[in-house]
Amino acid sequence: MAGIFGSAGAAAANANPTQGDLSKDVMVQNPPEDSISDLRFSPTGDYLSVASWDKKVRIYEIANDGSSQGKAMFEHEGPVLNCCWSPDGSKVFGGGADKAARMLDLGANATQATQVAAHDQPIRCVESFNTNGSPMLVTGSWDKSVKYWDLRQSQPAASVDCRERVYSMDVRGDQMLVVGTAERHIHIIDLRNPTKFFKSMQSPLKWQTRVVSTFTDGTGFAIGSIEGRCAIQYIDDKDSANNFSFKCHRQTPATDRNNSNVYAVNAISFHPQHGTFSTAGSDGTFHFWDKDAKHRLKGYPEVGGTISATDFNRGGNIFAYAVSYDWSKGYSFNTAQYPNKIMLHPIQGDECKPRPKTGKR
Template identity: 65%
Template sequence: MAGLFGSTASTSASTSQTLGDLSKDVTLSNPPEDSISDISFSPAPGNTDFLAVASWDKKVRIYEVAANGQSEGRHSYEHAAPVLSCDWSKDGAKIASGAADNQVKVCDIATGQTAQVGSHDQPVRSVRFFESGNGTMVVSGSWDKTVKYWDLRSPQPAGVLSCQERVYAMDVRDNLLVIGTADRYINVVDLKNPTKFYKTMQSPLKWQTKVVSCFTDSAGFAIGSIEGRCAIQYVEDKDSSSNFSFKCHRDPAQNNVVQVHAVNDISFHPTYGTFSTAGSDGTFHFWDKDAKHRLKGYPTVGGSIVATTFNKTGSIFAYAISYDWSKGYQHNTAQYPIKVMLHPVDPEECKPRPTTRRAK
């Protein structure tokens, strides 16, 4: 669907309307010392925002972010190897992290104490909190081809799911767990029945899955691939037009050659249900999946965007810039930027646009 979202048929007037402004973006103070792998805002209510940042320097850092974007480091804790994922509990009291040391750790924010709550046989690629009948739990996905559930009071997993391949991406929303693995498998799990796959499919995208992200209403999920494409997928197939894919993060063709870039992260706006894509090309875009329309595209930020997250109200969009290894080790120079930027979100950037299209 090349013309979807108006990307190929933009006039200069519409382009100026959809070009976003980065001039008010603020840099997070004291960023990590090595590539950033994940960022996560606390969903807990309150006037202050807390941002967790996971890094290849083996640390998880917690920052307090004021409404004006000013930030201050509040706490950090370590793994024995690069940290690949971090996530907040719903009440903002705990942070879970997974790392290349094969461990799942949880940090208690009130006490600053960190405990190992789980382990895998290979690096832990993704961790997420979720609420169950037994209280707050953590689910972890690993390159050992398993997904494990952890009750924070027990060192043994409460359940294990064997996947077809290594877990590359994972997300949770309400009772929806989506797992993306190598070989393009996508597994959907109903967390009310957590040890069975509710549905298994091959990704509609032809290349390796980089990210999966659940809709805010948990009715479906988005998939991003290494080949500059994004897919919108509903859990229950409503009709053939509900699920679709579109091109993004691609340079204009030169001599009939199009440079494509990995979609590194997808984040959904907590209020509007619109979403962002961010890529190796150093740009991010806001999209409306229901109107099949691009809302805003932003100029390059000077380095690959590796992770993104909205704060709890959707007033701040954080994006992490660091090398993503998409071009091999030789491009990872000492001068490559490592930073987290805080973008103040004007509602007009993310609000769904009124559409004149009628449902067929």
């Protein structure tokens, strides 16, 4: 295994250029005991935080050879629905069904988490960004509000009311926050004016929003829905001609070629260097895409269960995905035999590189 995860430039030998290879993927040791709701790599180090329904946030250290070990953990009083890191990588946050957000300060070698935010309903999303050199936490809740928290104060620094329950959020640097809510509403916030919506719109997708994820350059975002579609959306009206949507995570049974099985898009992650992105879904597959070329780079075989969360590490040479029940079919399908694991996929060769640009369209 040595060296597989050490370089993003290793060659990948594959007879089918669009068929991805899972054979070198490595399992993270000692995964959560219940469904995995979120996972995030540290922006500054080789650490992975994982939120789960067993009420815990775990932090793993990931080595270059793909091996892993648990380094820290903190607990909520209910299922944890989301997690994130502070921009300097010193703090890990969790938000959960206990209507609280909690923080573990790794920089202070803390062993106990402190509550840093509260809502009237479960906190579905947590993100962190810097403002005037200090980390700010932003939380999105099913109480239809987004709140900003200065970690030195117990009351929110600001709050903004959304049209509906918050289902997904993503922040890009200290500039932009995108919020996806119930009833397909999308709110875009300029973080320099955080209590006003810079723009509000309805998702171009006709079905419920599952995930929003911002482009690496901050010019737009991707939306995934429960109906096996992804939309690419630019913020500036002058770029609107580049907006498009496409089908993904659908399967056509061999016995019925006239109909497709449709699966939710659970996770979208952008590659930190190349700006390409992944989608992962309830069908148990993930794919890498080039939005500018409108082209699928790689598709991967089914992994044996639904994929509930994904992320690239800061170097772009590891893609983590959680194989875990996503609750898309209700509680009765969450059996004791259902897989619950975190896998690390080494990015090799040109897996995530955009297509070479040519003079022709």
